[in-house]
Amino acid sequence: MDVELPASSELEAFLHRAESELLDRSCEAQQADWVFATYINPDSEALAARANARVIDLTVALAKESRRFAGVAMSPDSARKLVLLRQFLPVCAPADPAESRELTRLVASMQGTYSRGRYTPRGGSDALDVQGLSRILYTSRDPEVLEDAWAGWHRVGRGVRSEFTRYVELANRGSRELGFPDTGAMWRSKYDMDPAEFAREVERLWSEVRPLYVSLHAYTRARLRAAYGDERVPSDGPIPAHLLGDMWAQSWEKVYPLLAPPDGGEYFDLTGALTERKTSAEEMVRYAERFFVSLGLPPLPATFWERSMLTRPRDREVVCHASAWDLDFVDDLRIKMCIEVTGEDFQTIHHELGHNYYQRAYGRLPFLFRESAHDGFHEAVGDTVALSVTPEYLRRIGLAPDGARFADDVGLLLERALEKIAFLPFGLAVDAWRWQVFSGEVGPSEYNSSWWEVRRRYQGVAPGRPRGEEEFDPGAKYHVPANVPYMRYFLAHILQFQFHRALARATADSGPLHRASIYGSRVAGDRLRAMLEMGASREWPDALEALTGERRMSADGMLEYFAPLKRWLDERNRGVPVGW
Ligand code: X8Z
Ligand code: ZN
Secondary structure (H helix, E strand, O other): OOOOOOOHHHHHHHHHHHHHHHHHHHHHHHHHHHHHHHOOOHHHHHHHHHHHHHHHHHHHHHHHHHHHHOOOOOOHHHHHHHHHHHOOOOOOOOOOHHHHHHHHHHHHHHHHHHHHOOEOOOOOOOOEOHHHHHHHHHHOOOHHHHHHHHHHHHHHHHHOHHHHHHHHHHHHHHHHHOOOOOHHHHHHOOOOOOHHHHHHHHHHHHHHHHHHHHHHHHHHHHHHHHHHOOOOOOOOOOEEHHHOOOOOOOOOHHHHHHHOOOOOOOOOOHHHHHHHOOOOHHHHHHHHHHHHHHOOOOOOOHHHHHHOEOOOOOOOOOOOOOEEEEOOOOOOEEEEOOOOOOHHHHHHHHHHHHHHHHHHHHOOOOHHHOOOOOHHHHHHHHHHHHOOOOHHHHHHOOOOOOOOOOOOHHHHHHHHHHHHOOHHHHHHHHHHHHHHHHHOOOOHHHHHHHHHHHHHHHHOEEOOOOOOOOOOHHHHOOOOOOOOOOHHHHHHHHHHHHHHHHHHHHOOOOOOHHHOOOOOOHHHHHHHHHHHHHOOOOOHHHHHHHHHOOOOOOOHHHHHHHHHHHHHHHHHOOOOOOOO
């Protein structure tokens, strides 16, 4: 017996309704999330949870309903929209409304717990949040002080563990109802390829850059051993995670002074230059905006300046972790950050505006296309621009005086590598761990041991002292309690160099990549815009091609950028143990 298929006009009508309802509910959820993130209290938490549950319920219902169009003749756009509808959610909830509400409540509550985390360092009098404790991690060189601040912050994970355990259960139930084996598989299905193939793709990219990481790791370990002593840093084992200048040992540029090549020239102190000028948070954002404008993109709307949260309010609890928003999915752009006047935040601001410029570029497309090509693209845009914040650029815009002394090439590259290359295995480890958790390969009784096992395997780092199962160290990294997938940042770190190389070459800059800046280049701006304006309307290889002419993600740009450093490191590492 033939089953009659719905007409394609019925599909068009369905998509039209789906997009309009999703836009409506998503705006409501964005508004509730914004209020929650900038004013944490039990009411804003409950409202955000409720609004998010409404988006999830609607999306899950629509995704299920869409199954009846399988086999219907349709346009490429409609086919693409059906794919995107199934991938729309960062987390699926079970059909049971009580369970979907419970799930979104858990996510809001875990975020609140994380944001309220405080610890008073030994001998101190003030309870510090993650920013304050992080400052200790990158300013102190006393290993006891470092370990105290590190362990103090990581206590926040304990309060996340039980909610996380239940969240895994509910999220998996929701993913299975939509036909995915588990939530990790659902996350891996968002890359226009088979989920298993995506996992292999990630391993391929990692294998291309791993030799560079291993060289950097060996050099760093040897220098930290010289600074902190043989009893604190092993000659051939993992590096203690609290000695790398960052709470999660994810980026190591803060320990550059301990690692700087002798006679490598001074590293320009951007933090010092900004502080000396008494640069305000808003002025920091203006610098980044001017960069985007120099590429031919429009200035930010007036509402951006009226509605953004640029600094930490004194009178209430907020989510300080930086993020970029588009509340109406058109041009109600905002960032939310607790900006400090540092070179690091100068870069993060470029990162966030990259999100805003992407959002605005795709804001006129049909709703389901208002996304990046894949989530790694979203994370890569602002970082690509920030790679053009070179010494020469800082001089051009007058932030560095004419006579400023900069590190030589090796110094510049080493600092960048400590930020970008060191990050790669951390970017992998967070979701390598979560994928195991969602698949059930790792159960709650091994959450913490498996976390350190994965971090040791990829990063070659270890906690200063053994960590038991009473701790929950993944819960001390924002994206875990906040339910934000993390593989996007690994991909973005590779992609930004691929983008940077293509844009630098498009401007006919044939010099070394680390000296290239696209500032002021309309040619680069047009290329970038061509990709941004596509949003998610096409599969990501099409978007990649629009910017780079290539259809495969490749680490070649990154390897070319760091090639002189790799040679230098390998010379330094002669006679030094490599690996862990
Ligand atoms: O979370 C972020 C951005 C917001 S999407 C500030 N990043 C990751 C992190 O902080 O862990 C940027 C780099 C990696
Ligand atoms: Zn981001």
